[in-house]
Amino acid sequence: METAGTVIKCRAAVTWCVNEPFSIEVVEVAPPKAHEIRIKMVYTGICGSDDNAVYGKFKDMQFPIILGHEGVGIVESIGGGVKGFKPGDKVIPLFAPQCGQCRCCKDPRTNICTTARMERPKGLMADGTSRFTCKGKKIYNFLNTSTFTEYTVIDEIAAVKIDENTALDNISLIGCGFSTGYGSALNAAKVHPGSSCAVFGLGGVGLAAVMGCKAAGASRIIGVDINKGKFGLAKELGATECINPKDYDKPIQQVLVEQTGGGLDYVFECIGDTETMQAPTHEWRVAAINSSHHGFGTTVIVGVSAANKTITFDPMIFLTGRTLTGSVFGGWKPKDSVPKLVHDYMEKKFDLDKLVTHRLPFEKINEGFDYLRKGKSIRTILRF
Template sequence: MATAGKVIKCRAAVAWEPNAPLVIEEIEVGPPHEGEIRIKIVASSLCHTEMFHLFEGKDKRGFPTVLGHEGAGVVESVGPGVPDFKPGDKVIPSSVAHCGECRFCKSPKTNLCERSWVNYHVDLMSYPTTRFTCRGQPILQFTSTGTFSEYIVINQIYVVKIDDDAPLDRVCLLGCGVTTGYGAAVNTAGVTPGSVCAVFGLGAVGLAAVMGCKNAGASRIFAVDINEQKFEKAKVFGATDFLNPKAYDKPISEVLAELTNGGVDFSLECVGNPEVSRAALESCIKGWGVSVLVGYTDVDFSARPIQLISGKTWKGTLVGGYKIKDSLPKLVNDYMTGKIMLDEFITHRMDLEQINDAINLMKTGQWYISHCIIISG
């Protein structure tokens, strides 16, 4: 392409500081260095992790930054030492690395990677090195990606090549949220046929967890949320029962225990709230119940030791336990063959200039699924 090796000027939504609106700026995106890929972002969805960083985390060391980590696009150019990608390839950039060489990547037990930004720069939620500049200063790329920009540069260990026919404005959802919830059910929890499940929180991640429980063969799936307007959408993804914790004068764990003869086999907490995390654990049946922490928070949580001594298992998951290079192409294929849903997650289609409107919708809970598509290019 004519832009290869040159600095590209493009639009991006820059977060200059926490707790402030994003600003649409013209930024400079440098050419890719050794092992890097420059991608033209076609579509990016909005995830609550951006909300955490911008409004809840408020760590000033992570600013200024370009948010966004659920994108899809087309390779514009590659740097030296990138044998597996070429201009024109359709790709999904991920916030989870997969170098394929470290002890974690070589183990079937985890999808962690030693080279991931999260192991070294969790305070920034980014690598300190960036190819973005604006107004003469470097701009961080949130979770190594920064997909609220028309172009990004990212290390090849974060990039997955996908089917040429994949619709980028839908498979971008697989960059984090849908993959996280779905994988939490089928991989981390290991939901079994005929089992009883409870999913706490019906944002996009929770709905994906419901879909995972259904596809794994669960016989009964409780959808738990304080917003009853979400229940109809949860039914689309496979939920069979619906509970609003505020409708009861007892803990929701006791309600579930009464309805299931002692508790559910699997529970998935998709909110990122320590009180909900404990309620999800306590909703599991003793002896073999498994509860998975899916929602992100940095707040401490606790439980009574007897909960675990009695045989329950409490687990966490990162992007559903999927090794991205191996799994994302398969998930794209599963969508294209009708095995998983993506279109049903989309509530809004908005231009990049409307990014603050989109954030407002999520922040105030004015849409039911906590997901929209931001069309960037």
């Protein structure tokens, strides 16, 4: 492309300080260096993790920063040594990269890449520099991706090529929300046919978990949320029933244990609220762990909590057979699995459109986050 090798000036949503709204700015995006690719973004989704970042809830995050991690775009140019990508390729940026060479990438038990997690400086490229500047200031990147910009530069291990015939309007959800929830049921929990499940938090990730439970053959899927406006969609996507904890005068974990004959086979915490993960018994917010069956229940922590939050529980609750586990990006090894998920979407094995409640032009990003904070949206997709 004509822009290859040059600095590109484009619009980006810059977060200058903690707790400040997004500011649409003109930024300079430098050409990709070795093993990097520059992407022209087409769509990007708004995720709750981006909102947590706005409030500074992630450890070691630096400002000013370009957030966003759930997107899809087209390769504009590539740096030296890049293999498997060329200008014009459709790609999904990966907040959970896959180098393919580290011990974790070679082990089927995990999808956490040691190279990306341990060897890359946070908020910067592999060489310790940034490709973004604005008003003479260095701008940091977010989760290897930074999709709230018309152009972004990422490491080649943090992108995956998808089918050139893929329609891009919904596919950004595979970059985070859908894959995270759907995979938590299929990969992390390994939900079995005929089982019982509960999903706490019916946002985009939680609803995708509902879809995953249904795809795995669960016979009872209970959605739990304080927003009854989400119940209709949850049932349409596979929930057999929905519960609002505020409707009961006792802890919701007690309600669920009573209604399921001792607890659920699988429980998914999709909020990132530590009090939801393990709430004191006098609070209405359920302790997801205590909702699982005492003899064989599995609880999967999916939601991302603030960096300074912890949970405390009696270890004896695991003695009889409960399991507690977690899941990042649904347990998918992204380079291997994302193209397959895209193929399944194209084959209509699942419907992403039902998860999208709002579509807005990029410049209305603050409006999209307002919908999220007020509980009015499941997923908002921004178009460039």
